[in-house]
Amino acid sequence: MVKWIFYVFVLMMPLGLAAQVEFTAEVSKKKLGINERLRIDFEMNQDGDNFEPPSFEGFRVLGGPNQSISNSWINGKRSYSKTYSFFLAPLKKGAITIGQAAIEVDGERYKSLPVEVLVTEAVEIPKDGNNADYLASENVHLVAEVSNTNPYLNEAITVVYKLYVSNQVSITSNWREIDSPKYADFWSQTLDQKGQLQIYEGQYRGEDYRYVVLRTAVLYPQKTGELSIEPLTLDVPIDVRSNRRDFFGRFMSTRVNKTISAGRRTINVKPLPVEDRPEDFTGAVGFFDIDSSISRSELDAQESLEYSVTVRGEGNLKLFELPKPQFPNAFEVYEPTRNDKISTRTSGMRGSVSEGYTLVPQNQGTYPLPTLSFSYFDPNLERYITKTTQDHVVSVINGPAQESSAQNTESKPANTVVVDTDRFRYIKLQSNWREKNPIPWFGTWAYWRWIIALLILLPLWLSLSALRNRYLGDTVARDLQKRKRLIAQYLSQAKAEQQNPTAFYAALERSLHLFLKAQLKLETSGLSKENISALMAERKATKEAIDRLIRLIERCERARYAPTTAVDVQNDYNEAQEVIALINNTKR
Amino acid sequence: MMARVLYLLVFVGLFAPQYVIGQGQADNWFDQGNQLYKNEQYNQAILRWEAVLASGVHSAAIYYNMANAYYHLNDLASSIYYYEKALALAPGDVEIKANRAYVQNALIDVIREQPKTLFQKWDEASGQLLSVNTWAWLGLFFMGLFVFVAISFNLVETPSAKRLSFVMGILSVILFSGSIAFGIKTQSYSQNYRWAIVFSQEMSVRSGPRLSDEALFELHAGTKVRLLQSQDEWQEVELADGRRGWVSSNEIKAL
Numbered sequence: 014m015v016k017w018i019f020y021v022f023v024l025m026m027p028l029g030l031a032a033q034v035e036f037t038a039e040v041s042k043k044k045l046g047i048n049e050r051l052r053i054d055f056e057m058n059q060d061g062d063n064f065e066p067p068s069f070e071g072f073r074v075l076g077g078p079n080q081s082i083s084n085s086w087i088n089g090k091r092s093y094s095k096t097y098s099f100f101l102a103p104l105k106k107g108a109i110t111i112g113q114a115a116i117e118v119d120g121e122r123y124k125s126l127p128v129e130v131l132v133t134e135a136v137e138i139p140k141d142g143n144n145a146d147y148l149a150s151e152n153v154h155l156v157a158e159v160s161n162t163n164p165y166l167n168e169a170i171t172v173v174y175k176l177y178v179s180n181q182v183s184i185t186s187n188w189r190e191i192d193s194p195k196y197a198d199f200w201s202q203t204l205d206q207k208g209q210l211q212i213y214e215g216q217y218r219g220e221d222y223r224y225v226v227l228r229t230a231v232l233y234p235q236k237t238g239e240l241s242i243e244p245l246t247l248d249v250p251i252d253v254r255s256n257r258r259d260f261f262g263r264f265m266s267t268r269v270n271k272t273i274s275a276g277r278r279t280i281n282v283k284p285l286p287v288e289d290r291p292e293d294f295t296g297a298v299g300f301f302d303i304d305s306s307i308s309r310s311e312l313d314a315q316e317s318l319e320y321s322v323t324v325r326g327e328g329n330l331k332l333f334e335l336p337k338p339q340f341p342n343a344f345e346v347y348e349p350t351r352n353d354k355i356s357t358r359t360s361g362m363r364g365s366v367s368e369g370y371t372l373v374p375q376n377q378g379t380y381p382l383p384t385l386s387f388s389y390f391d392p393n394l395e396r397y398i399t400k401t402t403q404d405h406v407v408s409v410i411n412g413p414a415q416e417s418s419a420q421n422t423e424s425k426p427a428n429t430v431v432v433d434t435d436r437f438r439y440i441k442l443q444s445n446w447r448e449k450n451p452i453p454w455f456g457t458w459a460y461w462r463w464i465i466a467l468l469i470l471l472p473l474w475l476s477l478s479a480l481r482n483r484y485l486g487d488t489v490a491r492d493l494q495k496r497k498r499l500i501a502q503y504l505s506q507a508k509a510e511q512q513n514p515t516a517f518y519a520a521l522e523r524s525l526h527l528f529l530k531a532q533l534k535l536e537t538s539g540l541s542k543e544n545i546s547a548l549m550a551e552r553k554a555t556k557e558a559i560d561r562l563i564r565l566i567e568r569c570e571r572a573r574y575a576p577t578t579a580v581d582v583q584n585d586y587n588e589a590q591e592v593i594a595l596i597n598n599t600k601r
Numbered sequence: 602m603m604a605r606v607l608y609l610l611v612f613v614g615l616f617a618p619q620y621v622i623g624q625g626q627a628d629n630w631f632d633q634g635n636q637l638y639k640n641e642q643y644n645q646a647i648l649r650w651e652a653v654l655a656s657g658v659h660s661a662a663i664y665y666n667m668a669n670a671y672y673h674l675n676d677l678a679s680s681i682y683y684y685e686k687a688l689a690l691a692p693g694d695v696e697i698k699a700n701r702a703y704v705q706n707a708l709i710d711v712i713r714e715q716p717k718t719l720f721q722k723w724d725e726a727s728g729q730l731l732s733v734n735t736w737a738w739l740g741l742f743f744m745g746l747f748v749f750v751a752i753s754f755n756l757v758e759t760p761s762a763k764r765l766s767f768v769m770g771i772l773s774v775i776l777f778s779g780s781i782a783f784g785i786k787t788q789s790y791s792q793n794y795r796w797a798i799v800f801s802q803e804m805s806v807r808s809g810p811r812l813s814d815e816a817l818f819e820l821h822a823g824t825k826v827r828l829l830q831s832q833d834e835w836q837e838v839e840l841a842d843g844r845r846g847w848v849s850s851n852e853i854k855a856l
Contacts, residue, residue, distance in 0.1 A: 339803070339821055343706035380707045381675035383802060383821075406675055437703055438696045440638055440669050441662035444631050447690070449659045455737035455784045467744045474752050 034059045034118050038111065038125035047103050048135040050075065053111060055097045055125055059118045064097055067112035067127075076100040103132040149251040149269040152179035154217060155227075157245065157275035165283050166237050167298035167329045168392045169361030172230045174245050174275055177215070177222040183252045183266075191272060192246035199232040199240070200332055202357045229359050233329045234282040246274035285390050291399050293336060297389035299328015299361070305338070305385055305402035314412030317373045322385060322402070325365035330355050335368050336385045343380070345373040377412030378437070381405075500593045503528050504586065511582050518572035521589055525566060528593055542566065549596070558595040565592055627653045631663060643670040661691035665700070672704055678822040678854075680704045682798040685825060685856050692729060709821035714841040727783065728790025736784030743777035795828040797838070797853040806846030810835030817846045828855060 034057065041052040051072070055064070066078060077099030084093045103109065108131050113124045153176070160171040178184055210225040217224070227245075234240055252266040259265050285298070301324050308319040322335055331353070340346050347370065355364035374380065381404060388399040454460050503524040510516035529545065542563050549559045565588055634649035647670050650663050668683035684701040691697065717725075731739075747770055754766040805816035810832045820826070826838035829845070836850040 339709040341707040341709060342711040376706050378703045378706050379672070379675070381677065383709070404675070437669075437672075438700050440635060440666040441696070442632075442635055444628070444660040444662035446627055446658040446660055449654065449657050451734055453733075455733045455740075456788060460737055460741075463741055464744050467741070467748050470748045471751050475755065478755065 034061075034121075034123055036061070036114075036116055036118075036123040036125050038114060038128050040111070040128050040130055043129075044131045044133060045103065046133050046135050047106055049103075051101045051103065051130065053099050053101060053128070055114045055116075057095050057116055057118070057123070058093055060093070060095055061116035061118040061123070063115075063117040065115040066097070066099065067114050069099070069101060069111065071104050071109040071132075072101040072111070073104055074099055075102050103130070106132045106134065108132075146269055146271070148253045149182060149271045150273070152182040152253075153177070153184070153249060153251055153271060153273060154222075155245065155247060155273045155275045156217075157242065157278055159242070159278050159280065162278070163281050163283060164234060165298060165390065165392045166285050167233050167235070167296060167332060167390075169299070169329065170232050170234070170280065171359050171361075172232060172242060172278070173359070174227040174229075175215075175224045176227050176247075176249075177217040177224045179217075179220065179222050181254065184249060185252055188247045188249040190245070191248050192244070192274070194230075194243040194245050196230065196232055196242065197240075198236040199234055199242075200329070201233070202231045202362075204229040204231065204357065204359065231357055231359065231361055233332060233361075234280065237282045237284040240280045240282055242278045242280065244274040244277050246272060248272050286395075286397075289397055291386075291388035291397055293386055293399070294388040294390070294397065295333045295336075297324075297328060297333040297387070298392060299326060299330075299389060300391055300393075301326035301328060301387065301389050301400070303336070303385065303387040303400050303402055305405065307382070307405045307407065310406065311408045311410060312374070314374050314377055314409050317371050318407065319369055320372055320382065320405075321367050321369040323365055323367035324387060327361055327363045328389065330362045330364060330366050333389075335366060336387050338370065338385055339383055340370075340372060341374075341380045341382075343374055343376045343378065345375060347371040347373075372407075374407065374409040374412070377409045380407045380409065382407060497594075500590055503593065504589060507586060507589070511586065514572060514582055517582055518569045518585075521585065522566065522569040522573065525562070525569070525589065525593075528596075554596055558592060561588065562592045562596065565589060627656055627658050630656075634663075634666065638666065638670055641673070643673050646670050647674075659686075659690070661687045661694060661697065664690065665694070665697050668697075668704075669700060672700070677704055677707055678798055678800045681708070681823045681825070682800075682854060682856070685796065685798065689856065704823065708823040710824045712824065712841045715843045725790070725794075728787050728794065730783065731787065733784055733787045733791065736780050736787055740777055740780035740784060743773045743780055747773040747777060795855060797826050797828050797836075797855040799824040799826065799848075799852065800854050801852035804848055804852045806838070806844075806848055808846060810837075810847045814847065818844065820848070826853060 036055070036057045039054045039056065042049075045051055055066070060082075064078070078097040079099075080095070080097055082093075082095045084091065086092075097114070101111075108129055111128045111130060113127055115122055115124050117123075156175045156177060158173040158175060160173075161168070162170075164170045176184075205228055210227075213224050213226075215222055215224045227247075232242075249271050251269050251271050253269055254264045255267045257265045304323045304325070306321055306323075312318055320338065320340075322338060324330070324335055349368040349370045352367045352369065353364070355362050355366070357363075384401050384404055386399055386401045388397055390396070391398050504521070507517055507520040507524055510520045545566075546559050546563060549562070550556075565585065568585060630649050630653045634646040634653070637643075637646035637649060647667055650667050650670075653659075653663055664683045664687035668680045668687060671677075671680035671683060681701065681704050684697055684704065687697045688694065688701070750766045750770040750773060754763060754770060757763055757766060799820050799822055801822065803819055803821050806818050806820055807814040807816050820840075824840070826840055826848075829837040829839055831837065831850060834850055835847050836853065837845065837847050838853070839845045
């Protein structure tokens with residue numbers, strides 16, 4: 014090609030028209046990293062000689078000068094250019110001025126303008142404005158957009174992978190996924206775009222781009238702290254427009270296979286607050302509602318009913334346990350069946366989870382089913398919320414006797430009262446009231462004092478009776494003496510007349526009358542022998558004593574009115590003493 | 602002695618009429634409650650009966666009625682609580698046991714009683730035979746009998762009467778010491794065997810009196826537990842099957 018141009022140039026040379034001379038210096042880029050290279054072209058439109066390059070201070074010359082000449086003839090007008098090119102590598106940072114180059118055209122010297130170039134720090138990829146690779150990497154971006162980089166544990170976050178493509182490049186064939194991200198510490202669900210990708214218009218760093226949403230992942234962090242999301246890496250074939258044109262003048266494109274990845278993202282997961290955490294919290298985060306239902310509330314024993322618990326709402330529905338209901342012990346409970354109706358959207362899981370229990374009551378009765386409470390953390394309100402289900406009461410109308418009573422009769426056959434449990438008994442209408450809090454008495458000092466008081470009665474009584482006995486003993490002795498004295502008194506007159514029987518008997522009779530009068534409170538006038546014996550008998554005198562008394566009185570009378578020699582004065586005196594004592598005794 | 606008699610007289614004079622008045626009022630309220638129960642106004646009925654209890658008297662019947670009302674209100678824990686209270690006053694009552702069985706069926710926990718040895722059974726039965734006060738009165742009675750017999754032993758003269766009173770004296774001493782022994786036994790039983798009913802819907806029984814202690818098992822409303830020792834707000838309990846643990850004392854209600 015160059016050769017061909019050269020020949021044309023040689024042919025056309027004589028026809029050349031002298032025109033204004035232009036001599037310019039042009040750099041491929043004005044700003045470059047220290048690790049990049051720079052091309053500088055010194056171009057003239059007239060054929061010049063004695064080209065004198067500048068010193069290129071601050072640069073190292075990697076190549077050049079390369080000389081190229083182009084000469085074209087269009088519509089009778091000639092255009093000519095001769096270019097000296099140098100490839101330079103900067104040696105230092107900062108603004109470097111490339112000095113003037115000189116050329117001699119038709120004996121005159123022309124100089125180019127100095128060019129100032131800014132050398133910056135090293136750039137990752139040395140930019141080459143026309144490199145297809147460079148262009149591809151500059152115009153295609155894969156971005157992972159995270160909805161919330163500071164979520165709570167178990168709060169849904171969404172990662173959207175978007176592929177931005179600028180208008181300068183195009184992607185015509187399919188990409189290949191090299192590395193799929195593994196969400197190690199997350200519960201994840203990816204929502205792949207199905208069918209044709211929708212192309213959106215958007216902005217990327219302030220420039221217009223087209224983008225497609227490659228993939229959406231819904232993540233529920235399962236750990237607190239710094240978690241990282243691994244990048245998604247794609248191998249994308251990119252068609253880059255090159256400077257060359259095809260036969261029809263269209264730009265030709267080069268295909269570049271490029272590996273692009275969305276950068277690694279770090280997510281800081283907050284733990285759920287510990288304070289005010291309800292006891293029944295099982296890790297539900299989101300917004301929920303709980304509901305329970307029974308299929309029937311009245312049935313007979315051995316029939317079945319369904320009890321179901323449903324939690325519906327938005328949040329980590331698959332990641333927590335439903336509250337476990339507790340049923341009365343008279344219910345046979347079967348393993349619950351779980352029914353999930355969950356759809357995952359970009360905002361997270363939504364739907365309902367329910368568990369159904371089959372219950373078979375065994376006995377009749379009324380069974381209140383306990384309410385269930387369910388707690389979840391609302392990340393928007395940032396607090397725990399507890400919701401409860403409503404009450405259910407199951408009435409089992411007809412049923413067998415109590416199970417427990419049957420067991421009782423098995424275990425204790427002998428002495429159990431067989432309880433008739435066929436019906437719930439009515440209340441009692443009579444009541445025997447008792448003091449609710451009787452004063453504790455047993456074991457107290459007051460109680461023992463009562464006991465001691467009783468015990469003391471015994472020696473007390475014993476001593477009292479002993480005392481009384483002694484006293485009684487005393488009176489008997491005194492009585493005896495008194496009586497003896499009395500008898501002696503009564504008989505003293507008679508005793509004095511012992512020598513004279515008539516006087517003795519008169520005195521004795523008088524004494525006896527006196528005695529009877531005093532003792533029996535009788536008038537002497539009324540003292541007949543019959544009278545005396547009757548009165549004496551009344552006074553419980555012994556028959557012997559009465560007889561002896563009567564005989565003595567008779568003897569006295571006989572002695573008085575028919576005095577005999579045969580009298581026993583001494584004997585009768587003793588007899589009188591004894592009789593008086595006898596009567597005295599019986600009287601007492 | 603004189604003062605004691607006077608005190609007794611004053612006591613009888615002061616308290617007896619009041620007691621009679623209180624009983625009349627109690628009967629009145631009790632009947633009102635019964636009427637309300639009949640009309641299925643269980644809450645009102647319970648209020649009436651509670652007024653009776655507040656007046657200082659109680660009976661197995663009123664506790665039984667309250668328990669029935671609570672059962673109709675689906676308050677199982679309260680129901681069991683009052684059935685147990687009623688049974689404490691009337692241990693053999695068939696109706697109370699029958700209705701309690703209904704409530705026990707609706708409870709969540711089933712606690713199988715640990716089998717007891719014969720001696721344990723005797724031990725427990727002896728503690729529940731009669732109330733402490735009855736034993737106290739019996740003790741006093743037998744002491745009085747002994748004193749009476751001892752005195753009459755002194756008085757009677759025929760040998761057969763003397764022999765009889767001697768035997769009776771020995772017997773009454775034995776019965777007296779028996780009554781005292783049973784009284785002590787019953788007293789210690791009522792101190793050692795204190796019961797409570799779980800009122801909280803569901804609670805954890807822990808290995809120690811701290812929230813940080815391991816939760817051993819769960820108990821639900823209506824379960825009867827025996828109270829052991831307590832520390833601060835915590836109470837050690839024992840179940841009928843022998844399991845033990847600590848619970849927060851405001852989750853249970855002592856009988």
